[in-house]
Amino acid sequence: MLLIGREHQYQEKEKNEWGPEFVISQSSFEDLTGQTLSLPENGFGYFEDSDNATFQTFSNEQGNFYNPSVHKEFHLTKTSLISEENIVNNSTQISYFLILNDKTFQELKNSLGPDYQFRYYLFNGDHPENSKAFQDELLGKIVTLNNGEIFDSYQEAAVQDKISGYSDVIIPYAGNELYAARQWDFYPYAKATQLDILLESGSVYLLLIFFIAIIAFVSASMIMCLKIAGTILQDQESYQRAVYLGLKERDLKKMIRKQIALIYFFPTFCGSITAIFMINRFMAVSSVTHISAITVLAVLLSVVVVIIQIIAFGVLQRRMTAVATKAVYEKNY
Numbered sequence: 001m002l003l004i005g006r007e008h009q010y011q012e013k014e015k016n017e018w019g020p021e022f023v024i025s026q027s028s029f030e031d032l033t034g035q036t037l038s039l040p041e042n043g044f045g046y047f048e049d050s051d052n053a054t055f056q057t058f059s060n061e062q063g064n065f066y067n068p069s070v071h072k073e074f075h076l077t078k079t080s081l082i083s084e085e086n087i088v089n090n091s092t093q094i095s096y097f098l099i100l101n102d103k104t105f106q107e108l109k110n111s112l113g114p115d116y117q118f119r120y121y122l123f124n125g126d127h128p129e130n131s132k133a134f135q136d137e138l139l140g141k142i143v144t145l146n147n148g149e150i151f152d153s154y155q156e157a158a159v160q161d162k163i164s165g166y167s168d169v170i171i172p173y174a175g176n177e178l179y180a181a182r183q184w185d186f187y188p189y190a191k192a193t194q195l196d197i198l199l200e201s202g203s204v205y206l207l208l209i210f211f212i213a214i215i216a217f218v219s220a221s222m223i224m225c226l227k228i229a230g231t232i233l234q235d236q237e238s239y240q241r242a243v244y245l246g247l248k249e250r251d252l253k254k255m256i257r258k259q260i261a262l263i264y265f266f267p268t269f270c271g272s273i274t275a276i277f278m279i280n281r282f283m284a285v286s287s288v289t290h291i292s293a294i295t296v297l298a299v300l301l302s303v304v305v306v307i308i309q310i311i312a313f314g315v316l317q318r319r320m321t322a323v324a325t326k327a328v329y330e331k332n333y
Helices: 025-033 100-110 128-145 179-184 191-234 234-245 249-286 293-333
Strands: 002-008 017-025 043-048 064-068 072-083 096-100 149-151 171-174
Touching: 002 100, 017 025, 025 096, 025 171, 096 100, 171 179, 171 191, 249 293
Parallel strands: 017 096, 043 072
Antiparallel strands: 002 017, 002 064, 043 096, 064 072, 149 171
16 A cells, blocks of 8 residues: 545635545455456546545546655546445445556555555454454554554655644554554454444443433333323313213223323334434444444344333333223212
8 A cells, every 4th residue: 555645626726635545556456355447547546435435525537646755746537436335344444545557556656665655464364262362462563663652643744745734743552542442543453353442432322322212211201100190180071971972991991001102102212213313323424333233232222121111111001091990980980
């Protein structure tokens, strides 16, 4: 992988800005994904790990790039967009990059210094139970090679000539382990790490939906308690008239249950559905991976809360219906 600069181009040219961009060769991309591309020597493709990516910050005709070693800009023709979610590695920090024709890539590589050339490793392990130990050992070696430091601005270094106020950002790894696990591009990922980050990121949203569901549960319970008194005091005359007209006791109880169920479950369903939608939208605009998995967990948690409410409803509605029915028939006789 090569690291160069790219100008992010907008309709209002005065708002254009420079940022770092990784580049891989066409053959590397084809070997990695199994896809076949056709790129001219003066063209480029762009890959983004997304189902709805677009060429939003490229002009209609070309892209403007910067070689940080020779301090020169160069232009390439916009050719194709490859937009597909989780095609490379859904836990990787580098999820979008340029793709160049092999000859163009080699010419660019020959002109770039070693500070802007990287090698990316993907391990396909056969023993998942050992992945955590392997990852810990690999992480230790990486930290040692980096002298116990995190060079947090290594990407921006490729465009330091193009941005104002650039300065190297170097922080110690010790004391910043959590930050490294989330943000450091050189942090090695394994399935165990991916699960930890998933749980860590998802726990906030799961706690949110649990909090909202509990509030809805308590609110519904309070409403039901008030409905007990309200049913007896306010709806008693309506029930009596219905009995005078021939409404049977079984039908009266059924009618009361339906009325109570509407008031009892409406806040919970609204609260849970709203919370699930909010969580899904929050994650969609954040860097959280496995949005669908966390959404499913949120749905399951909501189902658990609803089941608890159903059990509570079954107990309370019997008492409530019995009290209301008894009061109506005692008044009738």
